[in-house]
Amino acid sequence: MGLAVSGGPDSLALLLLGAAARPGEVAVMSIDHGLRPEAAQEVAFVESLCRTLGIPFTAAKVAPGSGNLQARAREARYAALVQWAAQQGLGAVATAHHIDDQAETLLMRLARGSGIAGLAGVREWTHLPQSDVPLIRPLLGFRKTELEAVVKSAAIAAVRDPSNENPAFDRVRVRQHLAQHDWLDAEALATSAHHLAEAWRALEWYAQLDWEEMVDREETPEGAPQYRYYCNAPRAVQVETVSRIVSALGGRVSRSEAGNAADRLWRGENASLGGVLGRCDIEKVEKVGVEMRVWRFSPEPPRNTH
Template sequence: MTLPRTIVPVSDDEAIARIERDVALLWPKAARTGPLGLAVSGGPDSLALLLLAHAALPGEIAVASVDHGLREEAASEVALVGEICAALDVPFTPLKVEISQGNLQARAREARYQALGEWAEKRELGALATAHHADDQAETLLMRLSRGSGLAGLAGVRASSHVPGHEDVLLIRPLLGWRKAELQEIVASAGITPALDPSNQDPSFDRVRVREHLAEHQWLDPKQLAQSASNLGEAWLALQWFAEIDWEDMVHRDPNGQMTITYYANVPRAIAVETIMRIVGELGGMVSRAEAGRAFDRLWQGENASLGGVLAIPGIEKLDKIGVDMRAWRFSPEPPRAVH
């Protein structure tokens, strides 16, 4: 990435109005308590977010750039983002993280959001924005379809959520309706040559292969795929809403203080799976949706289920406030196994 002598700010009124609308939908003006933080890597997508936000929210943004220490070029890319911010008179903070052992991409993501969350809290930012766009969303949807993901996975990247580990920090992704080519054009028009991550060209990564497939098959419209993911996201929010009602109405703790929870199961499987996961968590265990789904199937057939250190025993019981017999599944910590 090279820094031009003069950065040409975004002047397209339509683009500025568009990003203003996209940000306002996720972060209403009446709810704003501080500047908008931007995570900018130096790639074309995040630089476009910076340029758009600079034009739409002058004096109301701050930028951070994370060096994961995984590539030699990373430090110089962070420095150049800082130079661009200086040229635009935007507050800038470089962040350096260390990646722990394990899945490299997952650990890098965890470390990045941890650092960004801490930065947002320290700066008292109103929200944090990342540059995920429609092509990212389409790729994510196709990858998860190929893996047989459930509704939670097919919902893709959420337009609005919270920074993992920093639940008080709103996380927004205002570019999910924008195509990558549009963002590249914005950066090119500013006279900036963005950084290019070589991993984005490495076919050993699933995302790169999916990207190549989309490029080869024009009938697959990334923007429409992204819209489908958005629709699935709305369905997922509706399911979570009903799961909360199920928890409040149909989950009962033992009145004598025992570590036993009774669940009156009377909802579709997808909702019951969320409730089962929450019950196991309340009893000190941890379980995936796939495991909770298998437990549901066993319990529905009248069989005991063991999951996450919790034993579930099915039965039938009359629920007083309804006055009808219902499935009553009792969950309690599994007893210690005998050692011979």
């Protein structure tokens, strides 16, 4: 199992607990994002600790792209972890997300108007982006203070990243807000995120049934692929099915875009999204003997340019 360790108290606790729980079965990667001059020394600190503990260690340096700094850094980090997992043949990669991270994530996404998928927060397990490598968060049942106590008991001085105190970042402001208001209980917020994750899994299950039972693959008269969707599901399921159809046709859309397209189709209007054209009709479905909305999706024809 691979452990992503930055040298901060959370990830050091992951390292210590992982080494104790799975002796001889863990490896560590530490990543320098090139954003602070101290980062190289912090990677070297983690390497020294791994050498002392007899744990295989890999260092990486990445260059986040332009745009949202934290988002680009996260993308670069996950890409490095995917490459490392493939090279090392790892069964899974673990990160040190905990209860307080979960509470912060839920509040941030509530403030942004996220849907159920976003409000489900940090998942206990998922996959590293664009890979089949499991990504697990074994510390989601721990408070940050508990993890800091683990590191302190080992007499290790953890790295402190000053960006974690910079109010220019949304997460830092949310963290400070939580610390200032006792009535916002991090454990209760994390429990709500867990319930929302269960609701999301139920929605995914229903969306899978919708895909299997209500979507047929066809061909247009010109031989192009086309999907026919007998739409009679709640809007949240429609969004997932429309997104999946667009993906099957080689397009890519956000849930917000898929939702807007579903709304247009529900009103009987055509919708264009991700290079795919959706058209609405009403047809009698022979196997159930009733009329239903039928949405057909096919690659959008090329536009004439002059």
